[in-house]
Amino acid sequence: MIQMAKQYGRQSPTTPFLMVRCSAPATWCFFSGTNNYVWESFNNPTDTILPTQVMGLGGMLFSRLTQNNYSRGRFELHFSNEDVKLYLVSRPDDHYYRFEMFNATNASESASYQLVFNESAYINIVKRNGETVPLPLISWRQSTFAPNSNNYYRATLDFDGVFRQYAYPRMRSLIDGDDQSWSVVRYLPDNICNAFPDQYGGSGACGFNSYCRAKGGTPSCECPPGYTLMDPNNKFGGCKLEFPQGCGVLDDELKDPMESYDLANISGLNWPYGNYEVL
Template sequence: MNPLPRTCKFDLRRNGSEAQQAQFNISLGSSLTPTNNNSWLSPSGLYAFGFYQQPNGYAVGIFLAGIPQKTIVWTANRDDMPVSSNATMQFTSNGSLILRSTEGRETYLANTTTAVSYASMLDSGNFVLYSSDQETIWQSFEHPTDTLLPGQKLLTEVKLISSVSETDHSTGLFCLRMQSDGNLVQYPLENPFGGKNAYWYSDTYGKIDVTLNLDDDGHLYLVDVTGSIIKNITDGYPLEKTIHRLKIDPDGILRLYSHNFHGNSNWSISWSSTNDSCDPKGLCGSNSYCVVNYQKADCQCIPGFELVNRAN
């Protein structure tokens, strides 16, 4: 699955309303397969919604198709088993988005209670289902997985949850939680949420309806119910032809990445929640401890123990 890059048409100066006006509508009855007509592109070709390959099959998600290094930013039903190359995703005549496997299994990829008339993959990276009155019925921006994109907000009591690995996008070990007390906190996912289990926090207690926001220039900040910025996490990186994304990585560290269209094909780290790769609690399992080797976390067994799974 290699959608043709069309970065020459992408204009980073376009705002959300302009992108929505230029949207490509996806009509009822449209369908995708992993190996033929495998994605729906945004108007500029920067983002795509559709099938992407995993080591043991295919998953459905949103990815950056307009850069050489295809990057997954959202996954539908991330803990479902991958499907084979004979699967089909259909935007049915009644507005349901259904994934059908060759074994006859049907999975709904977006839950709606209002009639849907069409869909669009926007240049913001948001996949949206609309009513006949052009009202938003469902959008991927309200159901994040491990990544926050510019223009997307992390609302109160919503979490970013890390993936198992860079190639396995099912639920991993760590989360970033926008708490109702106004604090943005990182936790190991399996432990009860609470101060003793946190390994990074914004220290913004006592505010109401706080949201985490990311702007096009990489400005990452917290806003309260009045619309006031209560904390700047980053001040932004105003570079031309650059895109950003915030991700909680499989190792539990929150990182802000940037990609410059005039540079090489790699992502650069603009900011991270810690420079110590052993900071995330729970990175190493029972009877083990973490050491840093060549700036990467390495889990070592205490004397008398050995790894349960040497491949992990």
């Protein structure tokens, strides 16, 4: 039983809410004290969807801010009548992943489309006529996905912008001693560091003034020499200068700029539109 006892710092009449498990598996519902339906967890996903969960047109997921900070993060997944796409919140008109498969001609046709995470652990788009279209295997890394009834599954838009599908063993294997923990079975995009087009601009996967390397689909964010993290607790929040920026004039003495700055060679990086073409 949950009661709302205060409002704006003042005592207010208590309003009891009863939280109970609904008929659908793993679904929780709120009912008011008068037994009116108020809220259901499956209808309000945040960063995760589960088997049997359905997302209607306009549905979305949003990442958390960091691994341990559940505030709203930098990435979103949107399902519309035209596509499924992933993008940065700061760049809603640009996407770093998109699956386009339909373009409904009227609102009644659009309203029937659904994104379904079915009981077999496949994520599909269901059309009005009942046709089922899976998210293409080519989009997923580790596309040889074979669901196992001995596992639990979930799909999460993680804080680093990667959409991952996870499995968790229902029972620990007594034969091989497998640990009971969530493991990644597939993910998209393949390499989020390279997923942003050159003309995209913006902060990319790692934030401004930083660079990104991916290993196994997981981005690692680093600061260039002379830069440090904006937030020491968030490697995905971008970097800042750790030295004062000037034009060679320090303490009223004119210095040769070549003595004030160093050029560092970092292999494997790309600076789109180099030579300051798009500042």
